[in-house]
Amino acid sequence: MDKELTLQASPFDLGATLMCGQAFRWTPLTNGAYSGVVRGVAAEIRQDGKTIHLKLHGKKDIAESDAMEEDFWRSYLALDIDYAKLHRLYRKDPMLKKCVDFAPGIRVLRQDFYETFISFIVSQNNNISRIRSIIAKMCELFGDAAGKDSIGNTLYSFPSAKKLGSLTEDDLAPLKTGYRAPSILGAARLVLGGNISENELRSLNAEDARKKHLTVHGVGPKVADCVLLFGLAKFEGFPKDVWIKRAMAELFPDGLPDSIIATAGIAQQYIFHYMRSEASLAKLKVES
DNA sequence: AGCCAGGACAAGT
DNA sequence: ACTTGTCATGGC
Numbered sequence: 653m654d655k656e657l658t659l660q661a662s663p664f665d666l667g668a669t670l671m672c673g674q675a676f677r678w679t680p681l682t683n684g685a686y687s688g689v690v691r692g693v694a695a696e697i698r699q700d701g702k703t704i705h706l707k708l709h710g711k712k713d714i715a716e717s718d719a720m721e722e723d724f725w726r727s728y729l730a731l732d733i734d735y736a737k738l739h740r741l742y743r744k745d746p747m748l749k750k751c752v753d754f755a756p757g758i759r760v761l762r763q764d765f766y767e768t769f770i771s772f773i774v775s776q777n778n779n780i781s782r783i784r785s786i787i788a789k790m791c792e793l794f795g796d797a798a799g800k801d802s803i804g805n806t807l808y809s810f811p812s813a814k815k816l817g818s819l820t821e822d823d824l825a826p827l828k829t830g831y832r833a834p835s836i837l838g839a840a841r842l843v844l845g846g847n848i849s850e851n852e853l854r855s856l857n858a859e860d861a862r863k864k865h866l867t868v869h870g871v872g873p874k875v876a877d878c879v880l881l882f883g884l885a886k887f888e889g890f891p892k893d894v895w896i897k898r899a900m901a902e903l904f905p906d907g908l909p910d911s912i913i914a915t916a917g918i919a920q921q922y923i924f925h926y927m928r929s930e931a932s933l934a935k936l937k938v939e940s
Numbered sequence: 941a942g943c944c945a946g947g948a949c950a951a952g953t
Numbered sequence: 954a955c956t957t958g959t960c961a962t963g964g965c
Contacts, residue, residue, distance in 0.1 A: 772946075776946080779964060780945080785964095869948090875947075896946085943965090
């Protein structure tokens with residue numbers, strides 16, 4: 653089944669939102685669109701001003717999935733959240749204003765819990781480029797063909813917990829995930845066995861959901877907060893990776909205002925993107 | 941060619 | 954409760 657949708661979004665920056673490091677499965681095409689697979693649905697998405705165009709392809713088994721529906725994508729892209737209001741709050745702090753103003757169109761996506769859980773276990777002590785390539789290969793080897801993008805590349809779904817959990821470390825070897833391999837398999841098996849349950853986690857408050865995550869081997873404070881934020885839409889999650897630690901030390905020595913605690917993770921994404929962008933600009937300057 | 945990366949963990953203070 | 958060494962791999 654194929655379907656096209658349009659959505660209205662403002663403020664919104666599709667490219668920055670998909671490529672800022674919160675999601676690893678969107679690929680820029682030469683025509684300015686991005687291709688990816690979300691819940692088994694092969695999608696191509698592009699932005700034209702305030703309009704978002706979506707081309708969806710769902711094979712028979714998922715043609716009835718809610719991921720083929722407009723409401724799903726409105727939620728996925730966080731278009732139901734009043735970002736203008738959040739921006740007004742964040743801009744009360746001068747440094748946070750600077751971060752927001754650098755890329756105000758970034759939104760925190762509501763991604764699939766299980767995919768986020770596995771993906772951020774892969775992410776530990778790893779760089780975004782390599783995380784993307786590892787996950788791409790994982791999907792190619794163990795996922796299912798979900799469709800093709802407009803230039804003919806086959807798009808693969810994220811492998812199910814059932815599939816991933818049935819693998820051995822030898823099976824995973826081609827991914828070169830190093831010491832993370834046991835954690836990846838273990839996490840998939842926890843989901844498969846119901847010990848880690850999306851429904852249960854959603855019913856918990858952020859603090860308890862975080863504690864639950866910390867019981868999983870390979871999941872520490874940073875990954876736990878990424879899953880809370882990106883996979884469970886618990887916006888209190890505030891992942892502290894090396895960039896954020898650097899930003900807190902250099903840009904926010906007095907900490908962040910208490911007023912943002914409930915949505916700290918959304919603010920975090922502006923800080924993260926600002927910090928990484930500033931660093932790459934500085935590097936360019938040195939090399940010239 | 942090294943340094944670094946959306947870190948976690950165990951062992952040691 | 955904090956600090957430190959170690960871990961596999963490849964991007965840059």
